[in-house]
Amino acid sequence: MTVYVLRRLTAGLVLAVLVTMITFLLLSTSFDDVASSVLGNGATPGQIAAQKAQMGLDRPLAVQYGDWLSHAVRGDLGASYFTSEPVRSAITARLGVTLSIVVVALLATSVISVALGVAAAARGGAVDRFAQGAAMTGYLVPSLLVAIALVYVFAVRLHVFPATGYTDFSENPARWASSIAIPVVALMMGGVASLTSQIRGAMIGELRKDYVRTLRTRGIPTRSIVLRHALRNAAGPALTVLSLEFIQMLGGALIIEQIFALPGFGQYAFNASLQGDVPIIMGISLFGVLLVVAVNLVVDLLNGWLNPKARIVS
Amino acid sequence: MTTPNADTRRRSTLRRLIADPQAVVSASLLVVIVLLGLLAPVLSDHGADEANLDAVNAGVGDHGYLLGGDKSGRDIFARLLYSIDTSVVSALIGTSIALAIGITSGLVGGYFGRRVRGVAEWLFSLIMTFPGLLLLIVLMPVTKGDYKATMIVFGVLLSPGIYRLVRNLVLGVKNELYVDAARVSGLPDRRILRRHVLTVVRGPVIIATAFLAGSSIAVQSGLAFLGVGSNTVPSFGAMISEGFTNLYEEPLQFLWPSLALGIITASLVLLGNALRDALEGGRPKPARIVTATAYRPPATESAVSGLLTVDDLAIAYPTPTGELKEVVSGVTLSVAAGETLGLVGESGSGKTQTAFAALGVLPSEAVVTRGSIRLDGRELLGLSERELRAVRGTSIAYVPQEPMSNLDPSSTVGAQLVEGVRAATPMSTGEARNRVLALLARVGIPEPERTFRSYPHQISGGMAQRVLIAGAVASRPLLLIADEPTTALDVTVQAEILDLLRDLRREPNMTVLLVTHNFGVVADICDRVAVMRAGTVVETGTTEELFARPQHPYTRTLLDSILDETTLRTDPPATPAGALETEKR
Numbered sequence: 001m002t003v004y005v006l007r008r009l010t011a012g013l014v015l016a017v018l019v020t021m022i023t024f025l026l027l028s029t030s031f032d033d034v035a036s037s038v039l040g041n042g043a044t045p046g047q048i049a050a051q052k053a054q055m056g057l058d059r060p061l062a063v064q065y066g067d068w069l070s071h072a073v074r075g076d077l078g079a080s081y082f083t084s085e086p087v088r089s090a091i092t093a094r095l096g097v098t099l100s101i102v103v104v105a106l107l108a109t110s111v112i113s114v115a116l117g118v119a120a121a122a123r124g125g126a127v128d129r130f131a132q133g134a135a136m137t138g139y140l141v142p143s144l145l146v147a148i149a150l151v152y153v154f155a156v157r158l159h160v161f162p163a164t165g166y167t168d169f170s171e172n173p174a175r176w177a178s179s180i181a182i183p184v185v186a187l188m189m190g191g192v193a194s195l196t197s198q199i200r201g202a203m204i205g206e207l208r209k210d211y212v213r214t215l216r217t218r219g220i221p222t223r224s225i226v227l228r229h230a231l232r233n234a235a236g237p238a239l240t241v242l243s244l245e246f247i248q249m250l251g252g253a254l255i256i257e258q259i260f261a262l263p264g265f266g267q268y269a270f271n272a273s274l275q276g277d278v279p280i281i282m283g284i285s286l287f288g289v290l291l292v293v294a295v296n297l298v299v300d301l302l303n304g305w306l307n308p309k310a311r312i313v314s
Numbered sequence: 315m316t317t318p319n320a321d322t323r324r325r326s327t328l329r330r331l332i333a334d335p336q337a338v339v340s341a342s343l344l345v346v347i348v349l350l351g352l353l354a355p356v357l358s359d360h361g362a363d364e365a366n367l368d369a370v371n372a373g374v375g376d377h378g379y380l381l382g383g384d385k386s387g388r389d390i391f392a393r394l395l396y397s398i399d400t401s402v403v404s405a406l407i408g409t410s411i412a413l414a415i416g417i418t419s420g421l422v423g424g425y426f427g428r429r430v431r432g433v434a435e436w437l438f439s440l441i442m443t444f445p446g447l448l449l450l451i452v453l454m455p456v457t458k459g460d461y462k463a464t465m466i467v468f469g470v471l472l473s474p475g476i477y478r479l480v481r482n483l484v485l486g487v488k489n490e491l492y493v494d495a496a497r498v499s500g501l502p503d504r505r506i507l508r509r510h511v512l513t514v515v516r517g518p519v520i521i522a523t524a525f526l527a528g529s530s531i532a533v534q535s536g537l538a539f540l541g542v543g544s545n546t547v548p549s550f551g552a553m554i555s556e557g558f559t560n561l562y563e564e565p566l567q568f569l570w571p572s573l574a575l576g577i578i579t580a581s582l583v584l585l586g587n588a589l590r591d592a593l594e595g596g597r598p599k600p601a602r603i604v605t606a607t608a609y610r611p612p613a614t615e616s617a618v619s620g621l622l623t624v625d626d627l628a629i630a631y632p633t634p635t636g637e638l639k640e641v642v643s644g645v646t647l648s649v650a651a652g653e654t655l656g657l658v659g660e661s662g663s664g665k666t667q668t669a670f671a672a673l674g675v676l677p678s679e680a681v682v683t684r685g686s687i688r689l690d691g692r693e694l695l696g697l698s699e700r701e702l703r704a705v706r707g708t709s710i711a712y713v714p715q716e717p718m719s720n721l722d723p724s725s726t727v728g729a730q731l732v733e734g735v736r737a738a739t740p741m742s743t744g745e746a747r748n749r750v751l752a753l754l755a756r757v758g759i760p761e762p763e764r765t766f767r768s769y770p771h772q773i774s775g776g777m778a779q780r781v782l783i784a785g786a787v788a789s790r791p792l793l794l795i796a797d798e799p800t801t802a803l804d805v806t807v808q809a810e811i812l813d814l815l816r817d818l819r820r821e822p823n824m825t826v827l828l829v830t831h832n833f834g835v836v837a838d839i840c841d842r843v844a845v846m847r848a849g850t851v852v853e854t855g856t857t858e859e860l861f862a863r864p865q866h867p868y869t870r871t872l873l874d875s876i877l878d879e880t881t882l883r884t885d886p887p888a889t890p891a892g893a894l895e896t897e898k899r
Contacts, residue, residue, distance in 0.1 A: 018440065019443070023452060029456055144532075144575075148572070156561075210716065210720045211721055213714075214721075217712035218733075219703045219707030219734070219738045219789070220703075220733055220734060233724050248445070251447030252447065273455060288445055292444070308724060308769040308771070309769070
């Protein structure tokens with residue numbers, strides 16, 4: 001078990017190195033622009049070259065990347081070209097905001113999708129039509145529009161929730177909840193749609209299997225057959241969809257944060273990217289990959305717990 | 315492949331699409347929208363970026379602006395039309411890149427060896443690990459925010475989905491006999507891929523394309539909303555963003571682009587779904603776990619008597635055209651307390667359906683059209699699931715045919731059996747556990763404790779069948795229904811399971827309905843036999859009578875066929891069932 005986790009973490013680190021390396025290589029094609037944007041408008045080619053040399057951007061790429069990596073390993077991600085703010089503390093400060101909405105959205109997505117998908121598969125009829133309708137709506141309406149419509153109705157018209165801004169959980173949990181409520185709902189739509197369809201399909205497949213019939217012949221209550229047996233078997237593939245959904249939501253959070261003026265990861269990344277602030281972009285890539293690696297590991301461990309055949313023997 | 319058959323199939327798919335209002339409406343909407351986009355210069359006198367400072371926030375129809383002006387004084391109508399072009403170009407770039415990379419690598423990865431696939435797999439999972447939108451933003455310094463360059467990157471990000479789709483389809487078709495035949499006959503790989511494999515891949519890829527186009531447009535708008543790219547490129551996202559800042563004063567400026575974007579993406583999704591229905595048949599419908607037995611038999615006295623009496627039972631299934639087709643038509647049989655009745659017949663004769671009806675576990679599509687099933691005088695047809703639950707386990711129990719698929723793969727053997735025992739008879743977990751362990755020993759499992767803790771995949775088929783028999787007799791049922799309990803097992807294991815059944819039969823008050831197609835098994839352990847053919851019982855009698863003087867020609871044919879087998883075969887271990895060996899003892 002520990003060996004397995006360690007092996008997966010090592011693979012994750014290799015992945016992080018690869019992704020940051022590719023990001024760096026791609027970014028290296030724009031170093032001229034980076035230097036000129038630091039200098040401001042009207043810089044001469046000579047000035048740009050001098051600026052590049054001063055920032056160390058003229059060194060061989062391998063040396064530059066190695067330099068970044070050796071610092072990153074020690075927890076030093078450098079500082080912003082423009083504000084000199086250290087990247088690591090800047091990202092961790094903003095990560096809390098992004099993770100608040102993404103994690104809450106992910107949990108809510110799982111709960112709603114399991115309830116809807118299971119009810120649709122086990123009961124059929126009107127419940128099934130409702131679940132399919134809800135999933136379809138989630139697919140059809142772009143989440144961008146959902147977000148804006150929600151702001152308009154709940155914040156502007158009804159004043160139930162604040163339209164923009166963020167309150168930290170440690171400051172005031174109730175305010176925190178109401179400040180992330182609309183962003184979370186907007187972020188969830190697509191995820192609920194695809195996860196509900198996935199669970200509905202998997203449950204329909206499970207409930208048609210032989211072991212369900214045999215359990216019925218033993219007098220076991222339907223509720224237990226559906227929830228303890230069929231759902232457990234259907235949950236494996238659904239978890240995989242959920243981990244892909246997390247990646248999606250991490251991306252979707254960028255747009256949501258912009259709409260609701262939340263001081264998260266996304267806005268920070270966006271502004272850094274507009275300016276070509278290489279240290280920040282590298283830091284963001286690193287954090288992005290590490291988050292995905294962590295979530296995938298959790299999903300695989302959960303999968304092993306659910307599915308004895310996938311369980312690791314070591 | 316232009317065989318006449320493939321041609322008619324393609325035509326019927328097209329006809330099904332035309333008959334589907336969802337497909338027609340969404341496809342026509344898309345065609346109209348694309349045409350509007352293409353005809354933008356003709357339809358509007360104004361350019362997308364032509365600003366008229368007098369027309370800032372102009373009302374509908376003012377200054378020759380059909381839908382009014384935006385906050386920079388530009389014609390909203392013209393901007394909408396030109397935004398369509400941007401969306402179409404985005405969709406074209408995103409989908410074609412994703413399809414080109416995904417299909418090529420999917421064909422190669424699926425068709426050629428493991429090593430090529432390993433490399434492709436690894437590369438694509440690398441791409442999938444990174445949040446797409448974040449990557450697009452991170453790469454802004456590289457793409458310079460140009461939406462075409464961004465869509466190229468997005469196409470690459472979409473390609474893993476297509477790769478997986480195509481790879482799975484190719485892996486599925488690769489081992490089909492006709493592809494094998496083509497390979498053996500020396501056709502070059504390239505031609506096999508083109509002629510046989512591409513035809514299989516085509517349908518699902520067409521469906522996926524609709525969704526790819528939808529997500530390309532959504533992402534392009536999302537990025538434009540965020541402000542990625544030049545603001546001279548007209549885009550729904552940019553218009554929505556401007557409308558959003560102006561939402562309180564001029565809500566219409568926000569409404570138009572949202573509506574347009576909503577209609578386009580919704581049409582693509584609906585079209586994709588309609589294509590899926592037409593090409594792959596409908597989506598699966600849920601099967602309610604409870605059997606729908608609408609039929610309630612009249613409360614008349616049954617002519618036959620016994621522990622289980624089935625009287626004139628008929629079961630039908632709906633055909634695709636909506637009519638009912640009978641699979642069991644008028645079965646009458648009875649099993650007296652303490653006896654073992656063999657229900658014999660070829661596959662498809664309705665034996666298993668009759669058994670399922672007695673247990674109340676027919677599939678939910680099945681309809682019982684007439685008849686009666688009584689257990690110990692009580693009518694079972696028409697009982698609710700809750701009432702049936704009280705009967706199952708304690709009064710009537712079931713041993714299935716295929717042992718592995720009848721155990722829940724994710725629970726331990728012990729947990730499944732304990733749950734069944736406790737559902738039928740209220741008792742503590744500890745008591746139930748002890749009873750299950752005793753039963754496992756009783757059915758001949760050498761290490762009951764270990765099997766108790768095992769998962770189904772950790773035990774052999776023979777052990778699994780013993781576990782299922784233990785599960786069936788756990789609550790001391792009056793009637794045991796065993797459906798071909800030995801068919802799926804190895805010959806030597808078959809003999810052991812038959813020994814176990816014969817042994818259990820001797821327990822007091824054990825009544826058994828044994829469904830089988832094997833006369834050897836019948837001769838071995840049945841007191842009486844009912845022969846079924848095409849949904850009815852053609853002959854009933856004691857085992858001796860039936861073997862000595864078969865009345866019905868069908869029974870004679872069945873008996874002759876097994877006699878042939880035993881006389882022709884000279885190598886004893888290969889006889890069809892262990893039962894025939896025991897017959898000789």
